[in-house]
Amino acid sequence: MGRAPCCDKASVKRGPWSPEEDEQLRSYVQRHGIGGNWIALPQKAGLNRCGKSCRLRWLNYLRPDIKHGGYTEQEDQIIWSLYSSIGSRWSIIASKLPGRTDNDVKNYWNTKLKKKAMAAVAATGSVAALAAPATPLALSPAASASSSVTSSSSGDVRFATYPSQQQQHHQQGLMRFAAPQRTTKQTELAPVTELTQLDVTGGGGAWASSAAELEDDVFLPGLVGGGEQLFPYGDFFGGMMQDRALELSACYFPNMAEMWGAAASDVKPQGLCNTLT
DNA sequence: AAACCTTGCAACCGCATTATT
DNA sequence: GAATAATGCGGTTGCAAGGTT
Structure with a gap:
């Protein structure tokens, strides 16, 4: 039509x-x-x-409540963690940053934060510097209860180490299972009906559906370009993600099924953890 | 001083989804 | 239920400003 x-x-x-x-x-x-x-x-x-x-x-x-520029370390971490968790769902990420718009967050990521992450990697060989806040963040009890995040059985997301058959070594991966499909361009994606494994080394968008699509992302391949040298087990999605980003993600989406629901339906969950805002 | 390059960001485009008729 | 209109989203582009050669 x-x-x-x-x-x-x-x-x-x-x-x-x-x-x-x-x-x-x-x-x-x-x-x-x-x-x-x-x-x-x-x-x-x-x-x-x-x-x-x-x-x-x-x-x-x-809009009167718009903030421009002046991103804080906390905002950086939130963007970073949510991007790592749900990919370029800028509207969802922006909804967790009061006063920020999806366009602004997207621009900020593309022009600054991405480079910041790359610089952190170049300087330290790890993204830990970016992941670790200068001052401890006050996480809610819900955020701290990461076990509930990793143990739910459906509509869940978790990071794990799994063996790669192609490369014969372990890689960090984003696993997603029985989760709702992405709503946009969903015809390009195979329905997720069972455990789905995405190869982060190849590019690592949580929504990528093919190797070719994975290669489109210029950030993560660069970030993980050193492979195991830069990101030995647990350093990238394992260490950073499990310890900090996943915790932050859990704070903003204590119920991960709700997060996937939001990702799928664009319903923005309200009233979740606000301890970082 | 001029030319070229880089950066940041506002704005546009196309497509998917949702609402309405 | 089909057709159409409106909205929302993510990717991309264009351009001005500042920096570098």
């Missing part, structure tokens, strides 16, 4: 927003709200913009 464009690209303004446009949009939304219809909003607000563009501008820039 074809799809009509959301607006006539030839007749609407594109590119950077002017301060006047920002003010127009801001004042309109503050007076009337978005009214549940972004497509109609530009006309009502007197803006010669695509509704989609207005929505993006509001959500990523004009």
Whole structure:
């Protein structure tokens, strides 16, 4: 089925927003709200913009509770741990960082945090420096109860060491079983009906479905490029993940089944562990 | 001083999902 | 239930600003 464009690209303004446009949009939304219809909003607000563009501008820039820049170490750790756990689900990750948008978190990861992780690896041969906070974090009892995370039987995620038949040595891997499918592009993914093993050495997105797809990720191959030299057993997803990132992930998603549910349905769980926020 | 390179980030694009008719 | 419209998301691009040669 074809799809009509959301607006006539030839007749609407594109590119950077002017301060006047920002003010127009801001004042309109503050007076009337978005009214549940972004497509109609530009006309009502007197803006010669695509509704989609207005929505993006509001959500990523004009919203009053937006924070820009100045990421804290804690935020770094949260992004890092959640990225390691659920991959590039930026909206979910951003939902755990008050005031941050998915676009902002994504940009921050791509431009800074990824390099920070690489630098940590280059300097120490490990990501432990990134994983270990300068000051201890106050984790909730739920977060500390990692045993409940690793022992649930369905909709679960865990990190483990397992033997690689191809390479004849142990690798750290992300295992996911009986979990809901990713909602986007799910036609590209085989249904997860049983224990699924993903080779982190190959690239390590939790959602990768093939070796070719794994190779697309430029971060993890670089990060794990040293193989066992850089990441002997338990150093990367084993050491860092089990000790810190998984704990952090568990804090934000104490019920891992809920996390997978959120990943699958885009329902953002509220009221989970807030001790890091 | 000019040219080139790198970085950061706003904005766009295409697709999947959800809601509505 | 099908068709269509609207929304949300993740990947990518374009460009300005700053840095380097």
